[in-house]
Amino acid sequence: KPELLKEGIPVLAAATSKASPEGYTGGSNGTDEGGAAATEHIFVSNLPFTVEEADVRSFFKDVRLVHWLKDKRGKFKGRAILLFSSKEASTSALEKSGQLLQDRAISVTVAKPELLKEGIPVLAAATSKASPEGYTGGSNGTDEGGAAATEHIFVSNLPFTVEEADVRSFFKDVRLVHWLKDKRGKFKGRAILLFSSKEASTSALEKSGQLLQDRAISVTVAKPELLKE
Numbered sequence: 001k002p003e004l005l006k007e008g009i010p011v012l013a014a015a016t017s018k019a020s021p022e023g024y025t026g027g028s029n030g031t032d033e034g035g036a037a038a039t040e041h042i043f044v045s046n047l048p049f050t051v052e053e054a055d056v057r058s059f060f061k062d063v064r065l066v067h068w069l070k071d072k073r074g075k076f077k078g079r080a081i082l083l084f085s086s087k088e089a090s091t092s093a094l095e096k097s098g099q100l101l102q103d104r105a106i107s108v109t110v111a112k113p114e115l116l117k118e119g120i121p122v123l124a125a126a127t128s129k130a131s132p133e134g135y136t137g138g139s140n141g142t143d144e145g146g147a148a149a150t151e152h153i154f155v156s157n158l159p160f161t162v163e164e165a166d167v168r169s170f171f172k173d174v175r176l177v178h179w180l181k182d183k184r185g186k187f188k189g190r191a192i193l194l195f196s197s198k199e200a201s202t203s204a205l206e207k208s209g210q211l212l213q214d215r216a217i218s219v220t221v222a223k224p225e226l227l228k229e
């Protein structure tokens with residue numbers, strides 16, 4: 001329902017520090033009182049022009065989001081900003097600077113704040129089936145196809161012990177998991193998921209009523225107006 005998206009879908013553009021993006025509650029659902037892991041943006045350059053998101057995710061571990069940097073004409077620059085699920089994962093990524101990805105020695109550094117002004121996707125702006133403004137994951141665009149359409153999905157009746165890894169194992173091609181919590185920060189057994197493609201979100205809808213751990217979950221489309229806030 002629309003009002004669900006008033007509850008703080010993360011604005012990734014605000015994540016210019018080592019702290020979690022405002023409102024971001026992926027990873028742990030918070031029932032262990034530990035909160036979400038710290039996140040880090042990493043800048044990668046000298047990427048092959050044929051690289052795809054799957055190549056990046058295979059090369060690095062625990063990549064939460066891939067954002068291709070392009071010029072004013074929409075051409076891929078061979079550069080990307082990656083958002084990782086933890087400080088440990090981003091630190092590990094930095095150690096890969098100089099290694100070959102396909103046939104090129106890539107450079108891996110911490111993304112400077114000014115780089116994050118180049119269009120890191122604001123998920124709250126994704127009010128239609130089109131890609132969020134600035135979002136360029138999936139294809140790097142060199143095939144002129146652009147990024148795949150994205151879709152927000154609302155999942156309820158989740159087990160209170162569920163973790164992000166459980167959700168990603170149950171559904172395919174989940175780009176981001178956002179746990180919904182009450183005013184006291186307690187997990188409500190509900191989440192909004194962002195998928196990498198329309199096909200993936202459609203497939204997710206077919207799982208409504210199936211058991212995740214010991215509970216029959218409900219899976220519905222999160223209506224566009226939810227993302228306006």
